[in-house]
Amino acid sequence: MAVLAATTGGALGAPAAAEGETPPGQVDFPTHCLPPQEAGLPPADGPTTARITVDNPAPQVGDTVTVTYQVLRTPAVAPLDPNGAGGELPADTLTPTGRILLAGAQSGEVTVVGAKRNDPVPAGTPLPAVTMTGTFTVTAPGETTLAPGSYTLHTGHLLELDTTCTADTASAAPVSARLTATPLPTANLRSVLLGAAHGGPGDRVKVTAAGFPPGAAVTVAGRAGAAETADRVRATADERGTALVELPVTDRATTAVVAYEGAAWTAGRGSGPAAYTVIAVTAPPSFTPPPSVTAPPSVTPPPSTGTQKVTATVEPGALGMTQTGEDITLGAVPYGDGAAAPGRIGTVTVTDARGGPAGWSLIGKVTDFTGPGGIRIPGASLSWTPRCVAAEGSRSVCTPGSAGAVGADGALLASTPDAPLAGGTFTIDATVTLKVPPYTPPGAYTAVLTLTLS
Structure with a gap:
């Protein structure tokens, strides 16, 4: 989350009608x-x-x-x-x-x-x-x-x-x-927290589903990409809106866990996915000694031999991000002119060490800019041009989001697709521009930019 500030000076004049026409x-x-x-x-x-x-x-x-x-x-x-x-x-x-x-x-x-x-x-x-x-x-x-x-x-x-x-x-x-x-959009605070990020087939993972309405019927389910797997349990949220369950993960296709209300997961009534990896455990083959051989008296028997299987396990990690700096200060705009206040977000580094097939997305949302006397500049007036670079050796390809408005509904900053084996380290930044209306009263205008990785 970052705080953006722009300094300026909005009433917009009415557009003129064509000659001979009555203005609307x-x-x-x-x-x-x-x-x-x-x-x-x-x-x-x-x-x-x-x-x-x-x-x-x-x-x-x-x-x-x-x-x-x-x-x-x-x-x-x-x-x-x-x-x-x-x-x-x-x-x-x-x-x-x-x-x-x-x-x-x-x-x-x-x-x-x-x-x-x-x-x-x-x-x-x-x-x-x-x-x-x-x-x-x-x-x-x-x-x-x-x-x-x-x-x-x-x-x-x-x-x-x-x-x-x-x-x-x-x-x-x-x-x-x-x-x-239009009414203000309602923030979706639903989330899931896993007690473990991996386990063997049939292991029970502890799941905390939070941010639901008290008393709501909550479904906790496994996911493989955008589809649900056979792993599923149901519970009722307590007075704090939290459900604590143990989910048996038996479907080897499961790569994430979600929680939601209703008959199926939706963006408005469900949590983001929490990554989970099913690790297949195979037993080493049993060793059968060769049959004994009786050598003729004049022949010395060969020495006996044996074999052993050596197994090493690569442990999956987590998906996380860091960001440089906390506040973003945009360029100043002179009073009277409708102009653009330029700036840049703090550089974000995303590390995906899950070792599974799931990609990720990084979403940004911004509140309205509030200035002196409660005067606002809509958050949709802030636009950005994202850029994303994958570090050498990364398995995934990082795609920057489209240039355009951010606003309260949110916009994609960067993402990687699902793949047979995903992961890597990615550096993301974006130039931002706030369009300030003409004759916006002078002063500092402040908003909050929130980045969510899922």
Whole structure:
């Protein structure tokens, strides 16, 4: 397990539509805008044209989503000069704030704020388009709709004035954007631990199956590659989710042991395989002395001879790995630019001394990157390009995983195939890149990368 950290600076702007097309999510709704008394203006009624976009329309529960609320047209107008001199609203004196209304799987409001940025506006003419952004955390799976709520246009010239615009009470603002959230994946903590890594045919191996739901029916079985062998026992997990059994290994094809719930092993309800080798023991042939020979009196009998069988045993070892270093620091990214933070994982050395036919796989999973104020960068934004080299004399061929995203679902870092006789020492590393969205708030963003060998 390694900790990854990236330093930067995300709200994503909405993509522009082709000329003549209405951008997706653009809506119109009747609005009542109420200027302050000091503005010298009557209430304004008319349509508001708005658009809401999200940076991630398919998040997981717990993700932080950035939302953008654009007011493209408003009936609100620039305030008059209180001294009656006409004039105009100067540049960069308009600050917008607003609300986005959530409904469906998740309800509530999101507060959005815009920058103080505008061209000069003649007094009494419509105020210009504004853009506001904000974030919220996804708390429920399913579809959530986003509709434009009220917005306030604050002007800071001569007087501090607020013009508040709300949807006509007779017709609520229509839905402008949608997102569909998926629940967080449930980690599979099921595992098996063997009391011995090898034995003769018929030996009983002690097995500890852990990480199961308390009271679950657990099957402990032998495996040969992806297929089960005839070796099998069943037990019930105790209140800690653990089952202790003795598995008689009689099938000489068995090369590993697994534990699972249900009628058959699955990745979601079963453990990874624990390597086991069946060692065939053969007795040396019995020695029969040659028959005695009576030599003639004049002949001396030859000396008697005997033979013995000499046996040496090669003991199988284990499958294991080591990794250099603990933390991974990615390169810094300048604020404002959407850029890639580069880095490299600590070199992993896998040693396979089991001496059997089973290959192995090394899987990596990464959590979301969490930064200041709980802002997240999805773990799927981290990608890698793996590399694997087998040491001289290794029996197996090491294949690196494909270049691509890592994420919470995991990706293959390296593997070796099943073979009549597998084993060796393998050096694995990978370059990694974190894609940082534009305008991600500055600070350090940290995630956890976990490597699992099975």
